[in-house]
Amino acid sequence: MRVLITGQSYHPAFNGQAVFTVNLAEGLAARGHEVMVVASSDCKRPYCQTRNGVQIRRLGAISLSRWHRDAALTPFPDRALGKILREFRPHIVHIQDHYPISRSAVRLARLQGIKTLGTNHFMPQNLKPYLGWLAQVGGDALDWLLWHWMLHLYNQLDFVTAPSRTAVAILQRVGLTTPAFPVSCGVDVEFFRPLPHLDPLAWRRHFQLAPDRTVFLYVGRVDGEKRLDILLHACQRLQDTPIQLAIAGRGAAQDELQRLAQKLGLGDRVRFLGFVPQEELPALLNSVDIFAMPSDAELLSIATLEAMACGRPVLAARGQALPELITEGVNGLLFRPGDPADAARQMARLVQMRDAWAQMGQANRTKAEFHHVGKTVEIYEQIYGSLVSDMPSPYVSARRPSRPIFPRKVQELLTQFRH
Incomplete structure (x- = not known):
């Protein structure tokens, strides 16, 4: 399967979204899938590289260091993403945020009939520390605006995941209508482990x-x-x-x-x-x-x-x-x-x-x-397959948008992460 993953950041960034995206992309590549990640450049100019089996396309970006030293934004990604979609021909597009690259990827994918999935890592608290006086006077209205900005994109997707039950409940409370389910970000329990012989x-x-x-x-x-x-x-x-x-x-x-x-x-x-x-x-x-x-x-x-x-x-x-x-x-x-x-x-x-x-x-x-990253990768692999295969009802009923209908193997894996 060819999987296109988009988001603002990727390695060498170490924020949670970047770490999750690296683990997912490299895990999928290790399982034999063709994976491409598209993210804003960490050095302003566009470039391409391959890392641990993952094709990485960095799009030209402008620095937002005035607000955060590591932040950058690709303002007009349509042309580059259009070329990527034509050449890579993904079976599914998996977005990690609601910023310009992911917005463009979803719009172009929908035009071509490509399934779209989004993982949400966002809360208004992530942005408000950098909004200065606006965060101080905006109050609930600012929270509503920031959520509405995110939901405008995520309510166009075929399926949404979030890292925890709490995260899914928050999304549904603020107005998410797309089917959603909690899937842990996962952790590499073989790399992070007790070291009894360490001094x-x-x-x-x-x-x-x-x-x-x-x-x-x-x-x-x-x-x-x-x-x-x-x-x-x-x-x-x-x-x-x-x-x-x-x-x-x-x-x-x-x-x-x-x-x-x-x-x-x-x-x-x-x-x-x-x-x-x-x-x-x-x-x-x-x-x-x-x-x-x-x-x-x-x-x-x-x-x-x-x-x-x-x-x-x-x-x-x-x-x-x-x-x-x-x-x-x-x-x-x-x-x-x-x-x-x-x-x-x-x-x-x-x-x-x-x-x-x-x-x-x-x-x-x-x-x-229980949060082994290998389980996380396997769950996403199964979700991709269910969405792409156009099962009779891979989504949810109109009355219960939080309960997707997946094959038994997917349900078993998802149930593990619910507990």
């Missing part, structure tokens, strides 16, 4: 982390919607508790957060590690004590799944889809979103629960295995 103290020295404190680690984009300020304020409240917060990643809020850490007098209680290469992430995760995810805008959180796969207990905000991953007291603790006092209380509780860390870590490893 954690050596790796802590490598990352300049404290050898004698409980280390909480965040990995991901260092952007406003990730709410890392909550963890910094929580650390200030725990001056007498021997902890250290490590923040791995880069993003638009890094300078602001470093200034906040200095203002709060955190000193070496917080370490900004910057970008950590992918090959070092399993060692980093295995060398710390607890993973922390303070964001209240997570539709699943691949970074949290990676930490779970490495057997780390998790501290997370009780917001959006994170409670689907964390069961209070079993594999971690949850705190009220946006509440540094509650975050501090739960951090202190976790420090005192040292004897339970191993059991929590094992529970997380077991749960992560």
Whole structure:
């Protein structure tokens, strides 16, 4: 099968959408499918390359670094996409967002009778930190406008997926009418795994982390919607508790957060590690004590799944889809979103629960295995086949738009991810 995947970002970007797209594209290619990814260029000019069996077409883009240092946009992609569709002749087009490349891909695909599928990674919270005064005065009206912008495209698709039950429920609540189903983004549980023979103290020295404190680690984009300020304020409240917060990643809020850490007098209680290469992430995760995810805008959180796969207990905000991953007291603790006092209380509780860390870590490893990226790729492979084959009713009934009719094998795979 020939699969065309479109979106704003791809490798070497490390945001959740890019990581998912890479895992899906390379997983499909490894299973013998012909896969092409079309994304905005990361260096402004257009270029082509092949990586791990995936054909990559980068379209010329303009930089949006004024809003975010890693952002770019391809404003007029129709001509390039028209040529790609003619030459590649995809059986299905799978979009990852609602920006110009994906909009153009859907419109051109529909004109040619090509089936379209979309995975949603978007929430208004992802954009609002970069909208300045508009985000402050826009309120519910701005949320409605941003959702309407996204739904205008996704309601034209043949099928929609989202990373969690929460993500699908949100889409249906705001007005999605296209059949939709939750499919996990997945995690490579063979790459991210417990490393019992690793020397954690050596790796802590490598990352300049404290050898004698409980280390909480965040990995991901260092952007406003990730709410890392909550963890910094929580650390200030725990001056007498021997902890250290490590923040791995880069993003638009890094300078602001470093200034906040200095203002709060955190000193070496917080370490900004910057970008950590992918090959070092399993060692980093295995060398710390607890993973922390303070964001209240997570539709699943691949970074949290990676930490779970490495057997780390998790501290997370009780917001959006994170409670689907964390069961209070079993594999971690949850705190009220946006509440540094509650975050501090739960951090202190976790420090005192040292004897339970191993059991929590094992529970997380077991749960992560249900999100094996191989299952994710297999589910999408089956969904593509069902859509392309024009089954008598591959969609859903008019009354129950959230319950697609698929072959039994697909239903079994999807049911695994619902639980």
